[in-house]
Amino acid sequence: MRILVDADACPVKEEIYKVAGRHGASVAIVSNSPIRTPAHSWIERVIVSDGFDAADNWIAEHAGPETICITADILLADRCLKAGAAAVVAPNGKPFTLSSIGSAIAMRAIMADLRAGGDAIGGPPPFSKNDRSRFLSALDEAIVRAKKGQK
Template sequence: MTTATPVTILVDADACPVKDEIYRVAARYRAQVRIVSNSPFRIPDDPRVQRIVVDDGFDAADDWIAENAGPKTVVITADILLADRCLKSGARVLAHNGKPFDKASIGSAIAVRAIMADLRSGMDGPGGGPPPFSKADRSRFLQALDREMVKLSR
């Protein structure tokens, strides 16, 4: 009897507001979790959860995640360009608010990102930023991660 390869959740952790939710869902599905960052984070005492601290190089965490993403992987990130790289590796990708990135939506997400960068560059002073993270975002994320885990656990 062969055992199936476990699902791995790769977390772009430096600005991730849903780490506790990821740990809970991962425990339920017995998934591996890799918390990837430029600085150490407290993680649960669980053999399935591993902290990966990369050097401070530009995009070092993104590079590690992209290089380790694959078909049995869920990547959690708000970084659209990282999401694109991971989708090309066959991974499933979710934003912190539960919004899935997929091959059909990533092109328009990259275009909107470029437009917003152009708009911000023309502003005087600091610009806006994402809206505050809400309870609805947290709930939507939990539902989306659970859906992805069900799909990958089959």
């Protein structure tokens, strides 16, 4: 089991290390610039070029049935699901699934259109302690399901 992390703005890296260590999963921290990681043999730092979507491309290319992807990026989540990732989880604990990704993409497009039209719609709510707790639970559940071969 390998966890691929879209790490540049990921607020739950410490939680990922904790859960991965408990389950014996390896972790790839993928970013455009160096990010400090604990010195464990099962944590790999992957630094990609600063090209457009370079980190996303690396993660999508390495996603598969033995991987769990962590990202808030809806389009990357879609790519990982299409690549057959065992699970895709947002940092707030929300799982992306093949049945939910279409509506998430549609909502993203609607919000982009509203912003482009000059509407002040605000952004997502601030990351909270409840989000962190929900993420820990969701990642743990995803790993257990993946180990059992369930999606």
